[in-house]
Amino acid sequence: MSKKVAVILSGCGVYDGSEIHECSAVFVHLSRDGAQYQAFAPNVDQMHVVDHIKGQPSEEKRNVLVESARIARGNVKDLKDLKVSDYNALIIPGGFGVAKNLSTWAVKGKECTVLKPVEDSIKGFHAAKKPIGLCCISPVLAAKILPGCEVTVGSDAECEKWPHAQTAGAIKQMGCKHVNKQVNEVHVDVKNKLVTTSAFMCNGSIHEIFDGVGEMVKAVLKMC
Numbered sequence: 104m105s106k107k108v109a110v111i112l113s114g115c116g117v118y119d120g121s122e123i124h125e126c127s128a129v130f131v132h133l134s135r136d137g138a139q140y141q142a143f144a145p146n147v148d149q150m151h152v153v154d155h156i157k158g159q160p161s162e163e164k165r166n167v168l169v170e171s172a173r174i175a176r177g178n179v180k181d182l183k184d185l186k187v188s189d190y191n192a193l194i195i196p197g198g199f200g201v202a203k204n205l206s207t208w209a210v211k212g213k214e215c216t217v218l219k220p221v222e223d224s225i226k227g228f229h230a231a232k233k234p235i236g237l238c239c240i241s242p243v244l245a246a247k248i249l250p251g252c253e254v255t256v257g258s259d260a261e262c263e264k265w266p267h268a269q270t271a272g273a274i275k276q277m278g279c280k281h282v283n284k285q286v287n288e289v290h291v292d293v294k295n296k297l298v299t300t301s302a303f304m305c306n307g308s309i310h311e312i313f314d315g316v317g318e319m320v321k322a323v324l325k326m327c
């Protein structure tokens with residue numbers, strides 16, 4: 104029987120929602136590796152709607168669930184209806200939506216709070232010993248919810264290739280272990296069944312991000 108994976112989205116677009124290419128990479132690799140998936144998103148307003156040309160917030164209001172439906176080709180369910188028992192694994196792609204709508208990381212950093220249904224989902228899959236795959240900025244959700252866990256967001260040394268390396272420092276300050284990995288690699292926290300990869304935390308080429316997300320998907324499915 105094919106494995107079923109729940110994917111939590113946080114809007115549509117890197118600066119205010121889910122990173123579109125990471126989501127697409129997750130779906131493509133799940134499909135290629137023979138798994139089924141269902142997208143979920145919280146039914147809440149976005150913190151920001153960002154004009155992706157100007158890189159600045161605009162005045163409009165948008166809903167995370169409605170925007171996520173764009174990526175999911177309309178097939179997205181309200182996160183409040185996600186039942187851990189219906190799925191073998193959970194995956195959360197990155198994008199600023201994770202830091203703005205699924206948590207308050209964008210504003211509060213390591214003092215952030217995580218949206219209750221997102222926290223419940225991560226705790227639920229973890230307690231059921233089902234694997235969780237996170238990429239880009241979403242490993243900070245695990246760092247917040249699963250104390251002492253091991254993750255990667257790429258490198259902890261800031262440079263042109265790793266412009267967001269301070270995230271790794273924040274994760275260490277939260278008492279978690281950060282493991283440096285290349286963009287095409289994952290870190291597997293065996294004890295917590297957590298698979299993480301840097302994706303667009305790396306200033307890399309889109310195909311490298313695609314391949315790294317593919318490795319994450321493979322490792323998640325292997326642990327199901």
Ligand SMILES: *[C@@H]1O[C@H](CO)[C@@H](O)[C@H](O)[C@H]1NC(C)=O
Pocket residue numbers: 262263264266306
């Ligand atoms: C990303 O890398 C390119 C060179 O490949 C560089 O020109 C650019 O400034 C880098 N971006 C950041 C945010 O460091």
Ligand SMILES: CC(=O)N[C@H]1CO[C@H](CO)[C@@H](O)[C@@H]1O
Pocket residue numbers: 147148149150151203204205206207216217218
């Ligand atoms: C965790 C959380 O709820 N983050 C933000 C998502 O966006 C809303 C705006 O609708 C903010 O109020 C939340 O703080």
